[in-house]
Amino acid sequence: MIIDYLLCVVCLKHDHGMRFLLSSHHNARPAGSIIDLIVLHAISLPVGRFESEYIEAFFMGNLDVMSNPDFADLSDTRVSAHFVVDRKGKVTQFVPTSRRAWHAGQSSWPDVEGEARENCNDYSVGIEMIGDESNPFTQAQYRETARLCRTLMAEYHGITTQRIVGHQDIAPGRKWDPGKQWDWAKFYRSLSRIRNVSFKIKL
Numbered sequence: 001m002i003i004d005y006l007l008c009v010v011c012l013k014h015d016h017g018m019r020f021l022l023s024s025h026h027n028a029r030p031a032g033s034i035i036d037l038i039v040l041h042a043i044s045l046p047v048g049r050f051e052s053e054y055i056e057a058f059f060m061g062n063l064d065v066m067s068n069p070d071f072a073d074l075s076d077t078r079v080s081a082h083f084v085v086d087r088k089g090k091v092t093q094f095v096p097t098s099r100r101a102w103h104a105g106q107s108s109w110p111d112v113e114g115e116a117r118e119n120c121n122d123y124s125v126g127i128e129m130i131g132d133e134s135n136p137f138t139q140a141q142y143r144e145t146a147r148l149c150r151t152l153m154a155e156y157h158g159i160t161t162q163r164i165v166g167h168q169d170i171a172p173g174r175k176w177d178p179g180k181q182w183d184w185a186k187f188y189r190s191l192s193r194i195r196n197v198s199f200k201i202k203l
């Protein structure tokens with residue numbers, strides 16, 4: 001009885017729903033593209049602040065760049081990611097996965113045969129986790145990012161555990177994220193614990 005009650009409270013606390021805020025920052029993937037890579041990122045806006053409102057505005061194309069001096073560089077920048085995972089683990093989808101989001105920039109990662117392939121946006125799904133280089137990511141972010149990755153792996157069979165990489169891996173020297181705060185071993189443990197795919201994503 002008590003266990004039932006506790007499980008129920010846990011269920012209520014863990015809302016597995018997905019929010020949708022569909023951005024116009026996307027275009028078609030090249031014909032014949034096979035989605036076989038997940039790129040994990042970290043973002044905070046302004047740097048070191050973990051609220052999601054400016055990130056959402058940035059990806060939606062309506063960030064008021066005059067509202068903060070830190071945003072001045074972003075005036076002509078149009079970017080997006082398929083998903084954002086906030087500090088509480090809440091997931092928002094901005095771009096359908098069949099479309100190309102603009103998260104990776106100049107980048108390269110080998111295909112399944114080991115051949116170098118440029119432009120990771122063409123064949124990857126981008127997940128931004130709210131965080132920075134100084135603060136550990138939250139337990140909820142490990143759990144929900146793993147759940148989201150499992151959902152994507154069930155949909156796109158070319159994505160294996162080895163094909164979940166960091167932005168820093170596909171653009172070394174140019175990008176730092178998700179950086180040293182992201183504990184890959186902990187993430188793999190989270191991934192191995194996920195049994196059910198519970199997210200409903202927009203393809």
Ligand SMILES: [Zn+2]
Binds near residue numbers: 040041103167175177
């Ligand atoms: Zn990044």
